[in-house]
Structures are given as structure tokens and as C-alpha cells.
Amino acid sequence: MPLLILLPIFALAALQVFWPQHEFHTSVPFPATPFVIMALVGLLAGLMRQWQWLYWLALLAGHYWAAQIGLQRPLSEPDVAALYMLLPLLVSVFMLLLAVIPLPTASSVPGVLLLFACFFLPVAMTDAPLVAWLLLIDLPEFMLARPQAGWFLTWGHLWWQSVILFIWLALVSVRRYRATVWGCFAVWLAVMLFYALIDRVNASGWVTLAAGLSLLLTLAYEMLRLAYVDELTQLPQRRALEGHLSRLGRRSAICMLDVDHFKQFNDTWGHEVGDQVLRLLGSILADVKGLSAYRYGGEEFTLVFSHNRADAIAEKLEDVRQRVENYPLTLRRDDRPDSKKDGKAQRGKASGTQKVNITISLGCALRQPKEEPEALLKRADEALYSAKKAGRNCVKIAK
Incomplete structure (x- = not known):
């Protein structure tokens, strides 16, 4: 199942590596196609009442929009280079949080605020003054006058992406039977692939399309699981x-x-x-x-x-x-401790068990x-x- 969920990502990588000049790369209409795929994912998630996927869709759409308006210029421009450095880090941290924290109902006030943040935070990163404020530096001086700036755009990227990849793989291995975690990992992997293919034609559109297809496969698997697996015992029904x-x-x-x-x-x-x-x-x-x-x-x-x-x-x-x-x-017991720490401390000592x-x-x-x-x-x-x-x-x- 994990390989099936990751199949669109692998297929995209193979197309870009082995057939970079194939006419297929220019045959898909962008930016309409990625938004259509994301709309289908949102519709299917709504029909299945899998509302947590709306947060991933909002983050994916926000990143796509940010890439469209902020990363379509040369990396030699200071604000574009800074965005190239900060945007994937922000999206990676946000994706990890979405994978591990309890998500509120999308229709609740916290849910609406989280949806808003998922979409607009990546878009807000395209504002050069905001990026400069986050870095607490003068962008032109930092990116153009200092030779170590190139390190952040090459080896710095490789270092933190490797760390986050390790965290993702650890999370997937611990919760390996949850297709949702593999779907989230596929979205992150697709977004990171964009920064390796940033100089290719319609790179942001293709990786967003691949991520959307991975989400569709994940939801299809979840639909089959709900139909064939008993929720209480986790055995086939x-x-x-x-x-x-x-x-x-x-x-x-x-x-x-x-x-x-x-x-x-x-x-x-x-x-x-x-x-x-x-x-x-x-x-x-x-x-x-x-x-x-x-x-x-x-x-x-x-x-x-x-x-x-x-x-x-x-x-x-x-x-x-x-x-x-x-x-x-x-x-x-009805009076069992709420926290795991207190429960562990009382284990074997509690009366009435x-x-x-x-x-x-x-x-x-x-x-x-x-x-x-x-x-x-x-x-x-x-x-x-x-x-x-x-x-x-x-x-x-x-x-």
C-alpha cells in the first residue's frame, strides 16, 4: 500500500529524470489541473467525512500559490533566494505538526483558524519585508555580499531536509499501518521534490498534481478500509x-x-x-x-x-x-489519572483495580x-x- 500511495511521486521523478524534454510535460493545462485535483480530494474527503484532509489541502494549495507568485523569478534576487530558503522549512514544520497533533473539527472556530493559517502562511512568505523581518537581516547584504549565503541554498537545504526526512520516516515506521500517515508523507515528499526541480517547466504544478493524486489514492484506500475493516477490533469484517x-x-x-x-x-x-x-x-x-x-x-x-x-x-x-x-x-477505573505520567507513576500501586x-x-x-x-x-x-x-x-x- 505505501508504494501505491507514493506511485505518483515516483512517476513524476522518473518522467523528469529520464524524459525531461517529453511533450507530455507541456500537454497538461496549468494552473487549472492541480486545483481541479485538489477540489476532487476535498469533495471526496467531505463525502467520507474525513475533514482532517482539508488542512493538508489548504497547506498544499497555499504552497502552490506561493510558488506561483514568489518563485517564478531568478534565485539571484535576494527576496526570491530567501523565500527559497524559508518556504520549504515552514511547510515541512507545518506538515509535521499536522501529522502529530490532534486536529480540530474543520467547522469549529479553531478549525477555521487552522485552515486559514495553512493556506495564508505560505502565501504571506512571498512578502519580501516579512521574510527579511523573520530572518532579522538585511536581505541584499546577506544574500549578495556574504559568500556563505550559497551554503544556505545548497548544503543548508540538504542538512535540514535530511533531518526532517528522518523524522518523517521514524513517524511512518511507528505508525506504519496508517495509510493517512503515508498520504501525508507523500505530500511532503512531493513538495520537497519541487525544490529539486525548480528550474523545470511547470515544476510547481506537476508536484502539486502528484501530491493531489497521492491524496486521492490514500482516500480511496481509506474508503475500502472503512468498508472492509472493523473499526473496533481492526480486523476484517x-x-x-x-x-x-x-x-x-x-x-x-x-x-x-x-x-x-x-x-x-x-x-x-x-x-x-x-x-x-x-x-x-x-x-x-x-x-x-x-x-x-x-x-x-x-x-x-x-x-x-x-x-x-x-x-x-x-x-x-x-x-x-x-x-x-x-x-x-x-x-x-473511573478515577484513573488523565495524564500518562501520573498513570505510569501509579501503576502497580493503585488500589481498587x-x-x-x-x-x-x-x-x-x-x-x-x-x-x-x-x-x-x-x-x-x-x-x-x-x-x-x-x-x-x-x-x-x-x-
């Missing part, structure tokens, strides 16, 4: 299971899993704790190798095996059962020759009923 069943192999097996006494657990501890149980179970099942786990609905889960070796399946299911049974679930253990029942059916997936699923459900009838917290396999 029933719609994804139906797709798997349609391509089920001849030698396969299906297991139905159910949390024991889940309704009673919910009634005793509340639905918030019940959700905590389901999240825990989703985390455990996601870490088990050799099977595909799905949330079937409620407290029921479905495990699909690509083989029907009874002994291996029984061993795997027993391992899952023991993992769940032996996991001590700490119930969250309670640990509970949950159990699961599992019923598995091995696929018979020419058996339809629906019939196999039904037999697995019957095996689950047998496990519950046998006293729960056990595994039953129907061959």
Missing part, C-alpha cells in the same frame, strides 16, 4: 469474509469463535469494558500466524484456515484459547469434498454450539 469464502480452497477449514458469557459481562461491567474485551481479542487474533481472522458480528469471530489438517488446526485453536484465557484483563480473565469457545469444521462455503460455515456454527453445550472454554472440531 463480514463483507471481507464473504469475499474470502468465495475463493475458499478445496482443502480448508472454518472456525467460529464466541466470547463466553459476553452479555453477562457487558451487563456487569458496562459496554465500554465489553469493547475493551473485543479490542483485546482482535489484537490477539491478529498476531496469530497461519489463519485469517474476521469479526463476524457482535462477540463472534471467524477464523479461516487454508488447510484441513485436523491435528495442526486443533493445536492452533487450543493455543488461541489458552492465550485468551491466560491474559489478565485490567479493568479501567481489578483483573478479570475471559474465556472463549471455538467450533471448527473441516471442509468436505464439494462442500459449499455456506454449508461449511453452518457446520462450524454447529460445532461452536457443541462447544458451548460442553461447558464452554473448549474447542470442538467437526470433520
